[in-house]
Amino acid sequence: MSINKENFMAKYHITEKNLAEDRIEWQDLIDIFNDFNKFRNLYATQADFIANTLRTHRKIHSVKSRVKEPEHLIEKIIRKTLNRREVYGDEFKFSVENYKEQINDLIGVRAIHIFKEDWEDIHQFITRTWNVAEITANVREGDDTERFEELNIQIQSRKSGYRSVHYLIESFPTNQKVIAEIQVRTIFEEGYGEIDHQLRYSHQQIPEVLALNLLLLNRIAGSSDEMASLINILNRSWTEMEAKYERILDYKNNEIEKLREKIENADTIQQSDKEDILASLQKIIMKDDLTNLTENLSKSFIK
DSSP states (O other), X not given: OOOOHHHHHHHTTOXXXXXXXXXXXXXXXXXXXXXXXXXXXXXXXXXXXXXXXXXXXXXXXXXXXXXXXXXXXXXXXXXXHHHHHHXXXXXXXOOTTTHHHHXXXXXXXXXXXXXXXXXXXXXXXXXXXXXXXXXXXXXXXXXXXXXXXXXXXXXEEETTOOOEEEEEEEEOSSSSOEEEEEEEEEHHHHHHHXXXXXXXXXXXXXXXXXXXXHHHHHHHXXXXXXXXXXXXXHHHHHHHHHHHHHHXXXXXXXHHHHHHHHHHHOSSSOHHHHHHHHHHHHXXXXXXXXXXXXXXXXXXXXX
């Protein structure tokens, strides 16, 4: 695989002047491009390994993985050069030796979960399984960030409403370390994020009418997350209450069975009286069980 300079620069709106001003040598980019392609299949294998590890967690609904496209890598290196110089000094430049650690999404994995409250279990799993270099919680302005702060997680507020927790982990597809990115988000955040991503890549600047509707969609997605969590809590409460009353009913039935045996074995009660007492007892039991179970479960559910 090779890269055509003229086509690449036209596609990504880059000029020779841009490269010259940023002191970027095209040959350095070619070297990185070739090096990345040489190891790309190994990176794909590593991405699958990370994804399959995440799939073992019972609260993860689905996992996607990908390896960065070579052209996108070169475009990102050009775009990130000035930023890296602000961090490392004016002499910094991307090279074959450093790009694997400097570009942190060569390997990208996305873990989707259903309920917001499942995130913390997944967080603990990731931090126990890999060496995590950095964690960033992307939130919408106004979101509750208390738990992120308690866990010393970096918080980034996004005006777009994008929500996702990003983990930079150390991986070793070869003897040279590569930083991989794991994104963790709910199924509703995933839906919104995909729509937002497609629109932003379809327009250099999103038209106002689309931006306003995206904001509305973001609010709906956030409300859907809250509703899903409420339903999950109610379902858990209902299930626990059902189990509780089943245990109570089992206990009552056992006690009643003991009482029935005593009545049947009593010598001082006429047979006809025994039958009447047992029939009446059975009617009371059935009515009491059904009424109490329904009422108590309904009250618990409403609470």
